Ligand SMILES: NC(=O)C1=CN([C@@H]2O[C@H](COP(=O)(O)OP(=O)(O)OC[C@H]3O[C@@H](n4cnc5c(N)ncnc54)[C@H](O)[C@@H]3O)[C@@H](O)[C@H]2O)C=CC1
């Protein structure tokens with residue numbers, strides 16, 4: 001465990017909790033984590049874990065090397081402006097907010113003549129809670145190789161990591177893996193409802209649906225064969241799977257998934273222009 005790493009979460013909600021669950025004990029101790037959140041009930045949940053907490057930015061912020069900005073995009077500018085007086089030259093800032101570009105963050109944290117550039121944009125996802133997350137990372141030019149290593153090690157503690165080169169690619173990561181768990185949960189809910197409609201009870205349907213999605217995912221990850229080949233292996237000519245896939249293809253299931261991803265990507269771009277000032 002890296003004892004040197006000190007972290008401040010600005011916003012202590014769902015995603016901050018998911019990240020902390022993976023980081024505390026692996027990359028830092030609970031006492032190395034400081035949480036700023038305007039909601040006292042949220043802070044009470046953190047305090048029982050042994051982190052320090054505050055409803056408003058305070059001196060503790062100045063002593064935390066890594067800041068993780070984890071408030072909703074709509075409230076991010078206000079939170080950043082409140083925290084800015086505590087920013088140090090060597091503070092490394094990671095923003096997980098959807099849609100807020102690195103350039104916008106840089107102008108909020110710096111000044112017109114001196115933008116702050118020790119910023120990494122990160123798009124994680126909630127399976128980080130169990131160490132099975134997936135994150136995309138984008139570094140501004142002011143981020144050193146050592147800083148990149150620090151952020152990479154943090155995010156590796158909670159799952160897979162991919163570096164990208166542009167804000168648009170972070171928006172694509174958002175549409176795929178950031179929002180993706182929700183698509184998968186909807187799919188599992190549909191499988192369970194389908195099982196119940198065909199006569200299984202809820203427990204049976206849930207057990208089978210979860211094992212199917214987990215099993216298929218693990219098989220795809222471990223197999224050297226393509227997804228297409230794995231799919232074809234399930235699909236007997238004239239059999240049950242072919243009947244089901246005919247319905248999914250004729251209703252354009254792949255296209256529907258891609259339309260959903262495009263909506264997420266477009267929304268990220270909208271957030272970017274809504275909050276760019
Ligand atoms: N939930 C998810 O699956 C993912 C969320 N994100 C991003 O993470 C960020 C946080 O999302 P969630 O954790 O889901 O939201 P959340 O609503 O659970 O947490 C946000 C927290 O920020 C606090 N807050 C609001 N204004 C504040 C301020 N001025 N200072 C300090 N705290 C303040 C709220 O009280 C709340 O506890 C968002 O920007 C979102 O785009 C990114 C990837 C995945």
Ligand SMILES: O=C(O)[C@@H]1CCC=N1
Nearest residue numbers: 097098174178179180
């Ligand atoms: O829905 C959202 O805007 C956030 C970003 C990715 C997942 N949740």
